Amino acid sequence: MRIVDWSDGPEAAVVLLDQRALPSRTEYLQLTTVDGVVDAVRTLAVRGAPNLGVTGAFGAALAAHRHPGDPATARAEAERVARARPTAVPLALGVRRALARLADGPAAVLAEARAVAVEGVRVNAAATTRAADLLEARCPARPIRLLTVCNTGELACGEGGSALGAALRLHERGALGEVLACETRPLLQGARLTIWELARAGVPHRLCVDSAGPAALATGRVDAVVVGADRIAANGDVANKIGTYMLACAAAHAGVPFVVVAPEETIDPGTATGAGIVVEERGADEVLGFGGVATTLPGTPVFNPAFDVTPFDLLTAVVTEDRVWSSGGDPGERREDGSPTTPAAVRR
Template identity: 55%
Template sequence: MSKPSDQPSLRWEDNAIVTLDQRALPHERRLLRLDTVDDVVTAITTLAVRGAPSIGLAGALGVALSAYAHCPPGTGGGQQAVHADARRLAAARPTAVNLAWAVDRALGRLADGPDAVLAEATAMIDEDRAVNRQMVAHAVQAVLDRCPQRSLRLLTHCNTGRLATAAVGTALGTILALADAGKVTEVLVDETRPLLQGARLTAWELAEAGVPHRVCVDSAAAAAMSQGLVDCVLVGADRITARGDVANKIGTYALVIAAAHHGIPFIVVAPESSWDRSLVDGRDIVIEERAADEVTSYAEILTTPRGTRAYNPAFDVTPASLITAIVSEHGVHHASEARA
């Protein structure tokens, strides 16, 4: 029987995309069926589907939905409509480069018909699973090289497991692999405000895998480091620039500053598709800013005085100089090597 982390997070079934609705977790395991491009855009923008690799795959499958809708086999028209849908899909979340990359790759097969677009998108799902396994193997070794001969207390932020990828995961996949090898004492999970991806999703995946863990508020992470509760920090990435600056879930920058101060390794685990070498450094990354009500209320209950404004960036940028290593399927890259 396959492990939970090996099970695909999304699939093509009966001319639709089927995935778990991540808004319902951890209390309800609800399948979501996406029949149209509008459904896919809504799922991505509302974070029903989230995680840089996963939204890329959903976007690619969304191009297939559009191709079948506008370019049925045996006809030559409709390509303009598919290109328009592809632009909408790519713009659904601007910070994660995987989305535009995957949409463009699927769109590149449009001239060969909708079956070819779908074949490309489904091939990308298989590739992502294989890439994640390679990446996790490199990342496990990177952690053990820096934290040898002891059982580890790890800290992670947001969700980077199979929910955020096709399967296996990136940073969380690495944590699960270390746990399988008997190398993990405990995982501290940042709750990841304001939408609690850590508390809702990462804790759910860790519980499913039977890995010891505790959830902490984001602002407790630095205190945990100061008390010797963290040996290594592992996070994912939504976009990595040519020189190795990393855009990731808001709160990552604060984590890396605390880790640097305490001399704790800070390792980013992300696939090659998260690199955007057209951007020199982090100042060039477009940071998505989300609706104020994500901060001013929770579960539709107002938590601030009525009319309060909010600063709600979805991501922040961590400079390469503070990162111990970036791991992809190609191996371990040190900050000093990223520019080269």
């Protein structure tokens, strides 16, 4: 699928699959202005940390093409894309990586943006293979029943996906029992997008309301939880879609492995702990109704964080393209010399 792309067409444009229309319609946006890119990011027409990184890079390329003789304006326009959502690391990284070629002209900025997209395919392949290997090692007794939240497949991460990509790897190996997908309120990315991707791939799946996830863990219906990440602090604390923290607490209580799959660039060494992660709060309209139908009293005050932060000690591991980063809270993990792991990166 074309999720994030570029069109030279009659006018340079960033091309996005509009994820707000799925699963009922497949529609594409041709964005010829930076304003359009910013709006698409803020309204979740495009989403998922890795794909936001690619969108940021192409947004910088669009700014460079629209202001070819004015690098200062091009840079300022591109930085607006970088600030469109505050929590996910890759968005700003994609913008700034592409802008590093601004002195070489618009074509060079576009070439770097395309390189960001290509690199994502390699990253996803490595991370999902590593995660699938870990899940098989942790759950060897039967086809694995996974629980996930939000959407971490191709729609969010590009070809190969991240957490959902690990599930697809297990499916290819004949090691997957089913995926139980939380609906992911308030915008239903799990119900609308994850289920759509699983159905397209022929993967056995079921849907549950968010609050049923902990019950599934408590009653032995899940062998492992696998999720993505938008930002990971230097100590391993993970910001991910709201609802992740409650699943991590329930998994820890039930003794079920909890694995985060994300690109290495999601780790932010400049943020010491999860307490320093800025969590985006979104508009009240997302909670007051759905599909144009009011679901509560008009004017009701709303708390609508897009993400929550899960402490590293609740995780079994963070898996990237380069490593398995295991929590010191798991005494079963050992280094090659036999000593227990601590909250630090463990290369495998």
